[in-house]
Amino acid sequence: MKLDQEKKQELLKSASQVRQWAYVPYSNYAVGAALLTASGRIYDGVNIENAAYPVTICAERVAIFKAVSNGERDFQAIAVVTRNGGMPCGSCRQVMAEFSPNMAVIVADENENVVSETTLSDLLPGAFRSDSLV
Numbered sequence: 183m184k185l186d187q188e189k190k191q192e193l194l195k196s197a198s199q200v201r202q203w204a205y206v207p208y209s210n211y212a213v214g215a216a217l218l219t220a221s222g223r224i225y226d227g228v229n230i231e232n233a234a235y236p237v238t239i240c241a242e243r244v245a246i247f248k249a250v251s252n253g254e255r256d257f258q259a260i261a262v263v264t265r266n267g268g269m270p271c272g273s274c275r276q277v278m279a280e281f282s283p284n285m286a287v288i289v290a291d292e293n294e295n296v297v298s299e300t301t302l303s304d305l306l307p308g309a310f311r312s313d314s315l316v
């Protein structure tokens with residue numbers, strides 16, 4: 183389903199606004215994410231760091247896990263906002279692929295300038311998925 187301009191702006195705004203709640207005392211690199219489900223709801227998320235560094239979780243996964251724990255598994259798009267338009271990491275791409283391999287991924291900087299607009303299948307071609315487990 184094509185993402186209309188209005189929904190895209192709403193997602194970007196949501197990702198940008200939630201970014202203030204990022205818990206980033208170690209990297210000082212705040213990330214905000216907003217996930218649009220097939221049912222039309224938006225779940226947001228921020229990165230949450232930890233003194234034991236690897237325990238940190240990315241904003242994208244927080245948004246996705248919030249959605250999944252509310253019964254949602256089908257995603258249309260995710261918007262990710264950082265100060266410089268950084269791309270989603272490999273682990274987050276893998277989690278997206280589990281649920282919605284064709285979802286749209288929109289990446290923007292802190293002024294909500296879109297630096298990349300693509301699909302997950304372009305970002306993670308040939309993903310390992312449930313059908314690999316035969």
Ligand code: THU
Pocket residue numbers: 206209211213228229230231238239240241242269270271274
């Ligand atoms: N981070 C995200 O939240 N999403 C990504 O896709 C890449 C990295 C976070 C993790 C850590 O808190 C900070 O950015 C620096 O790596």
